[in-house]
Amino acid sequence: MEKIKSHLGIILTGLIVGAVSVVLVAFGNPLNMGFCIACFLRDIAGGVGLHRAAAVQYIRPEIIGLVLGALIMALAGKEFKVRGGSSPMARFVLGFCVMVGALMFLGCPLRMVIRLGGGDGNAILGLIGFILGIFIGTLFLKKGFSLKKSQPQNRVEGTLMPAVAAALLVLVAAAPAFLFFSQEGPGSMRAPLLLALAGGLIVGALAQRTRLCMVGGIRDVMLFRDWHLLMGFLAIFAAVLVGNLIVGAAGARGGFTPGFAGQPVAHTDGLWNLLGMVLVGLASVLLGGCPLRQLILAGSGNSDSAVAVLGMVVGAAFCHNFGLASSAEGPTGAGKIAVLIGLAVAAAIGGLNLNRKK
Amino acid sequence: MEQIATFHTHFGALSFQRRLKALGEDGVMAPVPRKLSASCGTCVRFTRPFDPAALSDEDLEAVYAVEAGGYRLLFENEEA
Numbered sequence: 001m002e003k004i005k006s007h008l009g010i011i012l013t014g015l016i017v018g019a020v021s022v023v024l025v026a027f028g029n030p031l032n033m034g035f036c037i038a039c040f041l042r043d044i045a046g047g048v049g050l051h052r053a054a055a056v057q058y059i060r061p062e063i064i065g066l067v068l069g070a071l072i073m074a075l076a077g078k079e080f081k082v083r084g085g086s087s088p089m090a091r092f093v094l095g096f097c098v099m100v101g102a103l104m105f106l107g108c109p110l111r112m113v114i115r116l117g118g119g120d121g122n123a124i125l126g127l128i129g130f131i132l133g134i135f136i137g138t139l140f141l142k143k144g145f146s147l148k149k150s151q152p153q154n155r156v157e158g159t160l161m162p163a164v165a166a167a168l169l170v171l172v173a174a175a176p177a178f179l180f181f182s183q184e185g186p187g188s189m190r191a192p193l194l195l196a197l198a199g200g201l202i203v204g205a206l207a208q209r210t211r212l213c214m215v216g217g218i219r220d221v222m223l224f225r226d227w228h229l230l231m232g233f234l235a236i237f238a239a240v241l242v243g244n245l246i247v248g249a250a251g252a253r254g255g256f257t258p259g260f261a262g263q264p265v266a267h268t269d270g271l272w273n274l275l276g277m278v279l280v281g282l283a284s285v286l287l288g289g290c291p292l293r294q295l296i297l298a299g300s301g302n303s304d305s306a307v308a309v310l311g312m313v314v315g316a317a318f319c320h321n322f323g324l325a326s327s328a329e330g331p332t333g334a335g336k337i338a339v340l341i342g343l344a345v346a347a348a349i350g351g352l353n354l355n356r357k358k
Numbered sequence: 359m360e361q362i363a364t365f366h367t368h369f370g371a372l373s374f375q376r377r378l379k380a381l382g383e384d385g386v387m388a389p390v391p392r393k394l395s396a397s398c399g400t401c402v403r404f405t406r407p408f409d410p411a412a413l414s415d416e417d418l419e420a421v422y423a424v425e426a427g428g429y430r431l432l433f434e435n436e437e438a
Contacts, residue, residue, distance in 0.1 A: 141368050144369055149416065224388050
C-alpha cells in the first residue's frame with residue numbers, strides 16, 4: 001500500500017497533464033498538440049521574429065505557464081535553488097541538437113506520448129528511436145560521462161529565465177504590431193490565452209513537485225530498474241487516450257484516429273521519425289532531462305537548464321531558417337543531414353566528457 | 359545503519375560506488391528520494407559508517423541516515 005502511495009503523485013500528475021492537453025486541443029490548439037515543448041518554443045522563436053516560417057509564429061502561453069508554475073511551486077516548497085555553470089556551451093549545443101531531432105520527428109517526447117494517445121502510428125517509430133537514443137545515452141553515463149558539477153550562483157542568475165517568461169507574457173497579452181502571429185497553420189491554432197496559461201501553470205507546478213520527465217522514466221528503468229517516473233509517462237498516455245475517446249464521442253475537437261497517413265502535424269517517414277527521436281533521446285540524457293524537464297528546472301533556478309532552453313530556441317530558429325524542419329509532406333534533405341550531424345555532435349560531446357572513475 | 363549519499367552528478371555516484379567497492383561494500387545506486395532533492399539525480403544507498411576522508415570528493419553533495427521518520431543529515435559537503 002505504501003508503495004502505491006509513493007507513486008500516486010506522479011500518476012495523478014500524468015493523468016492531469018494528459019487531461020489538460022486534451023482540453024487545450026478541444027479549445028483550439030493543433031491536433032495532438034495540447035503540449036509540445038519543442039513546437040511551442042519554435043512558435044515562440046517565430047513569434048519574436050527569429051524565424052519567418054509564417055505558419056508557426058505565436059508566443060505560446062503554455063511555455064510561460066510552465067516556467068512560472070515551476071517557479072511558484074519551487075518558491076512555495078523552498079526549493080528555488082540558483083545553480084549553474086556546468087558546461088553551459090555543451091548544454092546550449094545539446095539543446096540545439098534536441099530541437100533538430102524534435103523538428104525532424106515533429107514533436108518533443110511529451111508530444112510523442114500525446115501523439116500515441118491520439119492514435120498516430122508514426123509516433124511508435126519515434127518511441128522506438130527515443131528508447132534507443134536513451135539507451136545510447138545511458139552507455140555514456142555508465143562510462144563516466146559528466147558535464148561537471150554546477151555551482152551556487154547569484155540569485156539574479158536564476159531569476160532571469162522566469163523574468164523572460166513574464167516579459168513574454170506581457171508581450172503576447174499586449175500583442176504589439178512588431179510581433180508575429182500566424183494567420184494560418186499550426187501557429188494560428190491556439191487555445192484562449194488565459195486557458196493556455198492556466199494549463200501551463202498547473203502542469204509546471206505539478207511537474208516541479210513530482211520531477212515528471214519523459215527521458216527520466218525510461219532512463220531510470222534502464223539504469224536502476226526503477227519504474228517511478230515511467231508511471232507518469234504511462235499515465236499521460238492513458239489520460240490522452242481516454243480523453244480523446246471521450247471528446248471524439250462528444251463530437252468536440254480532437255479524438256482518437258488510429259493510423260499512419262494523414263495524422264495531424266506529422267509525416268510517415270518511419271526511418272527519420274525514428275532517427276530524429278534517437279537524437280532527442282541521446283541529447284536529452286546527456287542534458288539530464290527532456291525538454292519539459294529543462295523548462296521546469298529553468299523555472300526553479302537552474303541556469304544550466306535555462307541555457308539548454310535557449311539552445312532549443314536558437315536551434316528552432318535555425319531549423320526554420322534553413323529548411324531543416326519536417327512538414328506534413330515529410331523530412332527535408334537538409335534536415336536529414338542536420339540530424340546526422342546532430343548525432344555526431346551529441347556523441348562527440350558525450351565521448352569527450354567521459355571521466356575516469358576516481 | 360542504512361545511509362544515502364546524494365551527488366551533484368551521476369558520475370559522482372559512480373565514483374562513490376567504486377570507492378565503496380574498494381572498501382568491500384556493494385552500494386546500491388537509485389534515483390535520489392524526492393524528499394531529499396528536487397533534482398532528478400542519482401543516490402547511493404550503503405551501510406558502512408561514513409568516513410569523509412575515504413569516501414568524499416567534490417561531486418558528493420550530502421549523506422543522510424535513513425531513519426523510521428525520514429532522513430537525518432549526517433554530512434554536507436562544503437561548496438565554494
